[in-house]
Amino acid sequence: MSLFDLVLIKKYDRSGPRYTSYPTANNFSTFTQADYQNQVTLSNDRQGPISLYCHIPFCNTVCFYCGCNKVVTKDKTKAEPYLEALFKEIDKQGELFDSKRQVEQMHFGGGTPTFLSNEQITRLSEKLQSAFNFSKTGEYSIEIDPRGVDENTIKALAKARFNRISLGVQDFNAAVQKAVNRIQSFEQTKSVIDLARENGFKSVSIDLIYGLPKQSVETFKTTLDQVSELRPDRISLFNYAHLPELFKPQRRIDVFELPSADEKLAIFKYSMDFLLKQGYVYIGMDHFALPEDPLAIAQQQGHLYRNFQGYSTHADCDIVGLGLSSIGQVGDSFSQNEKNLEQYYQRIEAGELPVIKGQTINADDKIRRAVIMDLICHFGLDFSKVERAFDISFNEYFADSLIELSEMHADGLLQLDEHSIKVQEKGKLLIRNICMVFDAYLASSKTQFSKTI
Numbered sequence: 492m493s494l495f496d497l498v499l500i501k502k503y504d505r506s507g508p509r510y511t512s513y514p515t516a517n518n519f520s521t522f523t524q525a526d527y528q529n530q531v532t533l534s535n536d537r538q539g540p541i542s543l544y545c546h547i548p549f550c551n552t553v554c555f556y557c558g559c560n561k562v563v564t565k566d567k568t569k570a571e572p573y574l575e576a577l578f579k580e581i582d583k584q585g586e587l588f589d590s591k592r593q594v595e596q597m598h599f600g601g602g603t604p605t606f607l608s609n610e611q612i613t614r615l616s617e618k619l620q621s622a623f624n625f626s627k628t629g630e631y632s633i634e635i636d637p638r639g640v641d642e643n644t645i646k647a648l649a650k651a652r653f654n655r656i657s658l659g660v661q662d663f664n665a666a667v668q669k670a671v672n673r674i675q676s677f678e679q680t681k682s683v684i685d686l687a688r689e690n691g692f693k694s695v696s697i698d699l700i701y702g703l704p705k706q707s708v709e710t711f712k713t714t715l716d717q718v719s720e721l722r723p724d725r726i727s728l729f730n731y732a733h734l735p736e737l738f739k740p741q742r743r744i745d746v747f748e749l750p751s752a753d754e755k756l757a758i759f760k761y762s763m764d765f766l767l768k769q770g771y772v773y774i775g776m777d778h779f780a781l782p783e784d785p786l787a788i789a790q791q792q793g794h795l796y797r798n799f800q801g802y803s804t805h806a807d808c809d810i811v812g813l814g815l816s817s818i819g820q821v822g823d824s825f826s827q828n829e830k831n832l833e834q835y836y837q838r839i840e841a842g843e844l845p846v847i848k849g850q851t852i853n854a855d856d857k858i859r860r861a862v863i864m865d866l867i868c869h870f871g872l873d874f875s876k877v878e879r880a881f882d883i884s885f886n887e888y889f890a891d892s893l894i895e896l897s898e899m900h901a902d903g904l905l906q907l908d909e910h911s912i913k914v915q916e917k918g919k920l921l922i923r924n925i926c927m928v929f930d931a932y933l934a935s936s937k938t939q940f941s942k943t944i
């Protein structure tokens with residue numbers, strides 16, 4: 492049976508969270524350095540591995556579709572003061588965590604982490620390794636802009652212990668690239684991927700976006716053929732959300748060049764069918780992976796997880812967010828750093844941790860998080876598992892949600908009985924809508940979310 496049911500997609504067409512966390516980041520409020528330190532103490536008591544996220548906010552040029560927190564500049568001297576501040580933050584965070592706890596995962600994101608010179612990336616990696624206890628077998632990934640990367644960079648990254656790369660591609664069509672101000676040839680991208688594989692990188696991940704200006708099914712077919720030639724281990728196929736009132740660079744996109752809603756859905760349907768035919772497994776939301784990739788294996792074995800970086804195989808890690816705007820997940824809390832560069836510098840200069848907001852999660856949040864995580868990662872839910880973990884009667888606790896789900900059951904999105912929920916093939920693409928039924932914050936939220944499809 493196909494994943495794609497146009498009638499249902501149109502019926503359930505609405506906006507909603509991407510559930511990289513529950514509660515979602517729009518619910519964060521005041522969260523102090525002392526709150527954070529208390530949560531680290533709690534997490535040290537529990538022990539468990541650590542995942543580090545390091546944010547490098549700088550980009551050489553702006554991509555017009557961008558919705559990230561970044562600083563666009565060609566001035567490379569901006570990197571050094573940022574690193575100085577980041578090193579101070581790393582020292583402070585490193586002191587808080589029990590040194591017996593191992594770093595099993597690290598990710599450099601941005602912005603563009605390769606805005607840093609090879610020497611700066613090496614120094615940053617060494618700094619992190621001196622402040623934290625790294626596992627020898629960890630998963631260490633970095634986002635790369637192929638336009639500024641050569642063989643020396645790839646070798647420097649391998650030496651700095653990175654073993655996974657993620658590349659933004661979006662679309663190889665020249666007219667689309669011009670319309671979004673991101674000119675990046677297929678040859679350039681292929682050369683970086685070949686170099687990474689030659690230098691021992693275990694995994695290559697590519698990001699694509701559908702719904703960009705000048706895109707059509709016909710143009711995107713060629714892009715997908717080229718992507719398939721590269722055979723990345725993971726592919727993210729994001730839906731472009733045009734929200735110019737929220738993201739300034741998007742104001743430079745000509746709305747008349749955007750594909751219609753129907754064309755956009757047709758691109759998505761074609762892409763989905765194409766990737767499945769090419770042997771990729773649909774992980775969920777916008778993610779695909781080769782069957783032998785750890786994400787696909789984790790999903791099959793029932794221990795896939797979702798966090799701020801998307802789907803993850805490291806469910807049990809506390810995430811330490813480092814750098815501008817980074818989000819951490821430590822103990823029973825989420826926390827986010829300052830988003831403004833000057834304020835980030837000021838907080839570091841004052842000797843503080845630059846935490847600005849966050850949320851301590853309560854008992855109800857934990858139950859709902861477990862439900863949403865199982866649904867979004869494994870497309871199913873066994874009520875007895877939740878009952879055992881939280882000592883509740885599922886049918887009583889979620890009586891209202893179960894009534895709400897009955898329409899989805901009638902529409903064939905899921906199978907619902909008194910013991911479980913099983914998301915059906917045509918419900919998989921609408922998994923965000925299904926999760927939203929269990930979200931206690933949604934009804935009072937004023938946040939403008941992206942479309943679920």
Ligand code: SF4
Binds near residue numbers: 552559601659
């Ligand atoms: S999409 Fe990525 S590379 Fe482009 S401006 Fe945004 S953060 Fe920078």
